[in-house]
Amino acid sequence: MMRRWRDTYESSIFSSKAHLSAMNKNIQTSELDPQTASATQKAYLAIQRMIVVGEISAGEKLKIGTLTAKLGTGASPVREALSLLTSDQLVERIDHRGFRAAQTSRENFEEILGLRCALEDRALRQSIARATNEWEERLVLSHHRMVRQRREDVEAFEALHKTFHMTLLDNCGSPILIRYCSQLYDLNIRYRYIAGQTVNYQSRDIAAEHQAILAAAVDRDVDLAAERLLNHYRQTGAFLNGVFSRMEPVDL
Amino acid sequence: MMRRWRDTYESSIFSSKAHLSAMNKNIQTSELDPQTASATQKAYLAIQRMIVVGEISAGEKLKIGTLTAKLGTGASPVREALSLLTSDQLVERIDHRGFRAAQTSRENFEEILGLRCALEDRALRQSIARATNEWEERLVLSHHRMVRQRREDVEAFEALHKTFHMTLLDNCGSPILIRYCSQLYDLNIRYRYIAGQTVNYQSRDIAAEHQAILAAAVDRDVDLAAERLLNHYRQTGAFLNGVFSRMEPVDL
DNA sequence: TGAAACATTTTTATCGATTATTTGCAATTA
DNA sequence: TAATTGCAAATAATCGATAAAAATGTTTCA
Numbered sequence: 186m187m188r189r190w191r192d193t194y195e196s197s198i199f200s201s202k203a204h205l206s207a208m209n210k211n212i213q214t215s216e217l218d219p220q221t222a223s224a225t226q227k228a229y230l231a232i233q234r235m236i237v238v239g240e241i242s243a244g245e246k247l248k249i250g251t252l253t254a255k256l257g258t259g260a261s262p263v264r265e266a267l268s269l270l271t272s273d274q275l276v277e278r279i280d281h282r283g284f285r286a287a288q289t290s291r292e293n294f295e296e297i298l299g300l301r302c303a304l305e306d307r308a309l310r311q312s313i314a315r316a317t318n319e320w321e322e323r324l325v326l327s328h329h330r331m332v333r334q335r336r337e338d339v340e341a342f343e344a345l346h347k348t349f350h351m352t353l354l355d356n357c358g359s360p361i362l363i364r365y366c367s368q369l370y371d372l373n374i375r376y377r378y379i380a381g382q383t384v385n386y387q388s389r390d391i392a393a394e395h396q397a398i399l400a401a402a403v404d405r406d407v408d409l410a411a412e413r414l415l416n417h418y419r420q421t422g423a424f425l426n427g428v429f430s431r432m433e434p435v436d437l
Numbered sequence: 438m439m440r441r442w443r444d445t446y447e448s449s450i451f452s453s454k455a456h457l458s459a460m461n462k463n464i465q466t467s468e469l470d471p472q473t474a475s476a477t478q479k480a481y482l483a484i485q486r487m488i489v490v491g492e493i494s495a496g497e498k499l500k501i502g503t504l505t506a507k508l509g510t511g512a513s514p515v516r517e518a519l520s521l522l523t524s525d526q527l528v529e530r531i532d533h534r535g536f537r538a539a540q541t542s543r544e545n546f547e548e549i550l551g552l553r554c555a556l557e558d559r560a561l562r563q564s565i566a567r568a569t570n571e572w573e574e575r576l577v578l579s580h581h582r583m584v585r586q587r588r589e590d591v592e593a594f595e596a597l598h599k600t601f602h603m604t605l606l607d608n609c610g611s612p613i614l615i616r617y618c619s620q621l622y623d624l625n626i627r628y629r630y631i632a633g634q635t636v637n638y639q640s641r642d643i644a645a646e647h648q649a650i651l652a653a654a655v656d657r658d659v660d661l662a663a664e665r666l667l668n669h670y671r672q673t674g675a676f677l678n679g680v681f682s683r684m685e686p687v688d689l
Numbered sequence: 690t691g692a693a694a695c696a697t698t699t700t701t702a703t704c705g706a707t708t709a710t711t712t713g714c715a716a717t718t719a
Numbered sequence: 720t721a722a723t724t725g726c727a728a729a730t731a732a733t734c735g736a737t738a739a740a741a742a743t744g745t746t747t748c749a
Contacts, residue, residue, distance in 0.1 A: 223532055224733065249701065259734045261513055264702085268517050272463055272524030274613060280475055281740055283701060296611050307555060359548050361526060365617060476703065501731065511704045516732085533710055535731060 224262035229269050231256055236275050236286050237371055238340070239378045243289040243437075247276065273368050275375070289437050291429060294376050298422040301369040302415050305350075308366055309414055311357035313407045320356040321403055327352040328399045332392065343374065349395065353402060353414070377421075379437065380428040389420060463521040476514035481521050483508055488527050488538050489623055490592070491630045495541040499528065525620050527627075543681060546628050550674040553621040554667050560618055561666055563609035565659045572608040573655055579604040580651045584644065595626065601647065605654060605666070629673075632680040641672060 232252065235241045252263045267284045270276035278284050312320070331345040347370060354366050394417050401410035429437055463481065484504065487493045504515045519536045522528040530536050564572070583597040599622060606618050646669050653662035 223731095226532070248699095250699090259732095260702090261516070261733055264513070265517060265520050265732095268463075268520045269524065272521060274616075280478070281701065282742095296613060300611065300614055303555075303559060359552065361548055361621075362552055364526075369613075500729095502729090511702095512732090513703060533731065534712095 224258045225265045225269075228252070228256050228258060228262045228266035232263075232266055233270060233273070233275060233371070236270070237375045237378060239375070241286045243286055243379075245286045247284040247286060249283065274372060289376065289379065291426075291437065294373075294425065294429070294437075295422075297369055297372045297376075298418065301366070301373060302418055304362060304366050304369065305354060305418070306411050306415055308354035308357040308359065308362050309402075309411050310407050311359065311362075312354050313356075313402055313405050313410055315356050315358055316402075316405050317356070320352075324349075324352050324399065324402060328395065331395070347374070353398070376425055376429075380425050389424075394420075463525065476510045477517045477521075480504070480508050480510060480514045480518035484515075484518055485522060485525070485527060485623070488522070489627045489630060491627070493538050495538055495631075497538045499536040499538060501535065526624060541628065541631065543678075546625075546677065546681065547674075549621055549624045549628075550670065553618070553625060554670055556614060556618050556621065557606060557670070558663050558667055560606040560609040560611065560614050561654075561663050562659050563611065563614075564606050565608075565654055565657050565662060567608055567610055568654075568657050569608070572604075576601075576604050576651065576654060580647065583647070599626070605650070628677055628681075632677050641676075646672075 232241075232247070241247070247267060249260050249263055252267075253260055256263065267276050267278070271278045271284070275287050276284050277287050327345070327349045331342070331349045334342045334345050336342055350370065351363070351367060355363055357363065394413070398410060398413045398417060401413055404410075484493075484499070493499070499519060501512050501515055504519075505512055508515065519528050519530070523530045523536070527539050528536050529539050579597070579601045583594070583601045586594045586597050588594055602622065603615070603619060607615055609615065646665070650662060650665045650669060653665055656662075
């Protein structure tokens with residue numbers, strides 16, 4: 186019995202939070218349980234996480250030896266993971282000189298913000314234009330799960346937050362666009378971690394903003410949803426820019 | 438004497454055609470001569486080329502063993518190159534089942550075309566908005582080189598064609614956007630090769646279209662240049678779609 | 690004193706071999 | 720005959736070791 190290649194890909198309404206970090210498809214979406222995951226997968230996720238949350242700081246050298254020791258795996262998987270992360274713009278490679286965590290800068294942050302707004306605007310509009318009940322339900326569900334999550338567990342919340350935002354877009358029917366949005370999301374989050382999570386989300390009512398975006402999307406009001414989404418990002422962007430202004434350039 | 442990391446990156450007006458295939462920065466732009474290039478670099482370029490020009494057909498299995506034999510290198514570089522190509526959407530990876538050349542389809546082609554128009558429009562507008570003499574001169578030069586190249590040498594022409602199109606965009610000041618455009622360009626070219634090079638460029642006067650785009654860019658007429666560029670792509674898109682309609686779905 | 694040349698150490702890149710997984714085939718069973 | 724199971728071959732993933740290159744430190748000589 187010939188099994189089709191594509192059968193391996195599976196997607197479920199009840200997708201786990203682990204799916205997420207893998208949304209940009211550099212690694213397989215299925216098989217993410219610690220048992221079966223390949224060494225490369227584990228290394229990819231581990232290093233990505235370390236860079237995004239800032240455990241590895243910008244520009245830091247990523248020595249193969251150090252990483253193999255820390256991750257308890259060989260050089261090949263680490264190397265492959267780093268190659269993958271290079272494509273995500275989280276790691277820079279220079280021939281014969283190895284890898285390092287991508288540099289951060291004000292310009293880079295603003296580039297990401299601007300591109301994100303442009304691409305997510307497009308994706309959201311297409312997503313809503315192609316809306317189905319199935320998508321609408323997934324959206325409501327992902328929002329609910331995000332709301333329910335305690336804010337104290339930052340990483341858990343961030344995962345659900347990403348799921349919500351990506352669910353908004355994932356009905357757009359354009360896998361490449363989704364991938365780019367996912368990449369830009371991760372790059373952006375990294376700056377949020379740099380600014381410090383606690384400081385963030387103070388004066389604004391983020392929950393209300395999310396609720397409003399959800400409502401507009403469910404109403405299938407394309408313009409309103411897009412406006413609210415971009416506003417959401419731009420406000421966060423302005424807030425982070427304010428934080429960065431008060432930081433030493435070196436720390437950014 | 439402490440040498441700064443970034444010094445390795447260099448960019449010159451007189452960039453060679455080899456730069457090009459590497460523009461999406463998965464591999465190093467410098468050090469591309471066959472002597473010093475790393476095994477990974479060589480494998481990346483070789484496999485990318487084979488997939489883009491169709492020597493490796495869509496969906497074809499990419500066995501590590503076969504590739505190491507063909508490229509005369511070990512498994513690690515091949516594996517790393519394939520990982521990189523996965524991020525370029527030219528290769529699909531499935532865990533424990535290896536790699537294969539990305540599938541092609543009508544939807545995929547149209548997705549690429551649409552995204553390309555959206556992203557290049559943005560990039561071109563930014564590029565022109567930030568125009569300098571230096572950029573203008575590079576642009577004229579890249580156009581001249583493309584015009585001068587004999588059409589018979591398809592690969593040489595394609596390289597210069599890409600250089601011209603990417604030069605149009607590369608003043609936009611957004612490395613990530615450039616990278617995405619470069620990726621989409623390569624994905625698109627692949628479909629041109631599938632349609633067959635000879636058939637292409639028949640009834641239209643491509644040279645005139647290029648000339649017109651160049652003129653508008655040099656005049657710094659943002660709207661006109663963008664309109665002409667998108668038109669250029671849409672016409673090519675319509676042409677290819679016509680070709681694909683007459684092809685068996687299997688061959689696409 | 691300072692810069693060049695050399696040697697030493699560290700680190701990266703690559704290879705060859707080993708292990709784990711999947712696939713295809715054949716035998717078995719309902 | 721169709722599905723299932725078990726086995727063997729093929730292939731992918733990973734490891735450990737080696738070769739190549741870069742970074743660092745030391746000496747030599749102007």
